[in-house]
Amino acid sequence: MKAAVIGLGSMGWGAAVSLLRAGIDTTGCDISEEVAARFRDAGGGFAATPAEAAKDKDVILVFVVNAQQARSVLFGKTGAVAEAELGCVFVLCPTMSPAESEKISGDLVAAGMRVIDCPVSGGAAKAESGELTLIASGANEAFEAAAPALEAISSKVFRLGETPGTGAKLKMINQHLAGIHIAAMAEALVLASKEELDLEVVYDVITQSAGNSWMFENRAPQVLKGDYAPLSAVDIFVKDLGIVTEAATNNExxxxxxxxxxxxxxxxxxxxxxxGREADAAVAKILAGRSDVKLP
Amino acid sequence: MKAAVIGLGSMGWGAAVSLLRAGIDTTGCDISEEVAARFRDAGGGFAATPAEAAKDKDVILVFVVNAQQARSVLFGKTGAVAEAELGCVFVLCPTMSPAESEKISGDLVAAGMRVIDCPVSGGAAKAESGELTLIASGANEAFEAAAPALEAISSKVFRLGETPGTGAKLKMINQHLAGIHIAAMAEALVLASKEELDLEVVYDVITQSAGNSWMFENRAPQVLKGDYAPLSAVDIFVKDLGIVTEAATNNExxxxxxxxxxxxxxxxxxxxxxxGREADAAVAKILAGRSDVKLP
Structure with missing residues (x-):
């Protein structure tokens, strides 16, 4: 199997090195030359454009940030579709609105390609260790053809049927909850600070109580340490909750x-x-400032 | 040790039978005669008034619903304080505002009593099995004196220092998160229904993803079954989120x-x-109605 990964940001990088580790011949493509050099050092190939990366590949994983970038790396002047073999499997990993995901999937199929609508969950560390969760929909034969690549990058694959867009819909529901839970964590910790509670004790009690969430457990430590180095950035939730509110209102x-x-x-x-480029937990700083609370 | 439990609703009942099971001589007090008969059948004593229940007791657990009721069963005409021995330990379990908890605790101490500010978490089933979580603050000697009773009703005790009100503050933070998470669960499932996702699949994916919360996992099944028989009622969160917003705004x-x-x-x-008396997950029905979505 020959694979390409377009977009070597934190998630795409992790997926690409996981493919290499599984013995899959993998070509990367990214706008950063520094990343190109790093991927070559890791044993991968590197292509200057998506079109070049797409040549002679069985599977192309798209790890850019949003629908607009996806459309550009697929259908732009040096886009992957121009050089991809007919029947090549495109694995679409960005979080996109269900409507955009359906549209792009349809255009790929019209161009003779196969598609898996495949948003991912798990973060950069899980990407690097090949343990992403895939929330995927697409034709069974596309899953079969891409199986070794999907296996290399994930520890769990949710197969949500054959219709593209279903993966995007479920990822949107996940982001709806995740985004609200991060903001709720921030609001709770600011209120707890104002009440002069020890935030370490709050963390200890809440993570063992009914108020817990995956995001509280995972993100509250950033607030407690005052360390907002991004694992996932504020702007990701500006985008993803934007997708949620648009899908919700963009309805008869x-x-x-x-x-x-x-x-x-x-x-x-x-x-x-x-x-915007700080960790998403930085939303706590906005609430704290507004409420005259000093966080760590 | 001799104990009394004032208020034999779902939580108080569970605590009272757990005390009996631990071999502690326990008197119950409730306005319902049917509950009185049931508690006698279970091997407990029964008192017609809080004052009568309080006679010759080492520990009195208060399991009424809110601060107003607590004040009434403690300091009212037939309230417990009238007949309690000096030094008796009062364990205050209602979710109250920190200010109310501090006030009532202060009044009990002024009357010569000892106090543990002791909101609980875990629900009716955990109460019945003696596995509540106690979020407690109070004087060390009060904890020592009440230890056998606390041990009988709980599997986990968070000791949050000696100041009454700290337990109430932490419970408030827990309820803040729990209430928002239930409403977020409702909003997410209504959106998922509109997007024609299979709600059972949504449950399966979310509970294994970053969008999960304790409340999503616990309450979404009620929406999926369309069964709103109350474990915890809508009105509990009207009260508890009311405490949150009041504490938040009632500040310089x-x-x-x-x-x-x-x-x-x-x-x-x-x-x-x-x-109001249906399960708290019924908040989903309001959102569904407003968005023209049919839930199970």
Missing amino acids: KPVDVPLARVALELFTQTSQAGM | KPVDVPLARVALELFTQTSQAGM
Whole structure:
């Protein structure tokens, strides 16, 4: 099997080195020359453009950030589709709106390609260790053809049927909850600070109580340490909660998502305050500032 | 040791039978005669008033619903304090605002009693099996004197120092998160329904992903089954999120809690629609109705 990974950011990098580790001949493609050099040092091939990366590949994993970038690396002037073999399997990993995912998948199929709608979950560390969770939908034969690559990058694959867009829909639901839970964690810790509770004790009690969430457990330590080096950035949730509120309202009969709207507003304000590239838990700093609370 | 339990609702009942099971001589007190008969059948004593229940007891556990009821069963005409021995340990289990908890604790100490500020977590089933989590603060000697009773009703005791009110503060933070997470679960499942996702699949994926919360895992099944028989009722979160927003705003420099405000509004609307005594997950029905979504 020959694979290409387009977009070697934290998630794509992890997937690409996991493919190499599984013995799969892998070509990377990224706009950064420094990343190119690093991937060659790791034993991979490197292509200057998506089109070049796509030549003679069985599977192409797309790890850019959003739908616009995905469309560009697939269908742009030096896009992958221009040089990909007919029947090549495209694995679409960005978090996109269900509508965009369906549209791009449809265009790939029209160009003679096979597609897996494949948003991922797990973060950079799990990507690097080949233990991502894949929330995937697509034709069975596409899954079969891509199986060794999917196995190399993941520890868990949710197969959600044959319709592209279903993976994107479920990822959107996950991000809805994840985003609200991060903002709720921030709000709770700011209130706890104001009440002069010891935040380490709060963490200890909450993580063993009914108020716990995956995100509280994972992100509260960043607030407690005052360390906002990004694992996942504020701007990711500006994007992903934007997808949620747009999908909810962009409907003949809109869905009311008041919590998602408030959380999106908080992440947007955090980004506008210049913290868009900090860790998503930095949303706590906006709430703290507004409430005259000093966090660690 | 001789104990009394005032208020034999689902939580108080569970605590009272756990005390009996541990071999502690326990008297119950409740306004319902049917509950009185049931507790006698279970091997307990029964008193018609809190004052009568308080006679010759070492420990008195208060399991009424809110601060107003607590004040009434303690200091009212037939309240427990009238007949309690000096030095008797009062274990205050209702979820109250930190300010109310501090006030009631202070009044008990002024009357010569000892106090543990002791909100609980875990639900009716854990109460019945003697496995509550206690989020407690109070004087060390009060903990020592009440130890056999606390051990009988709980599997985990968080000791949060000697100051009454600290337990109430931490419980408030827990309820802040728990309430928002239930409302977020409801919002997510309504959006998922609109997107025509299979809710059983959504449950399976989310509970294994970063969008998970204790409340999602525990409450989403009620929505999936369409069964809103109360384990914990909507009105509990109307009360508890009311405590949160009041504590947040009732401050010289108020704390901004926009997510708690939205969640409180959703629970309040659910209650006003006549579902206050249904399970808290019924908040999903309000959102579904508003968004023209049919839930199971």
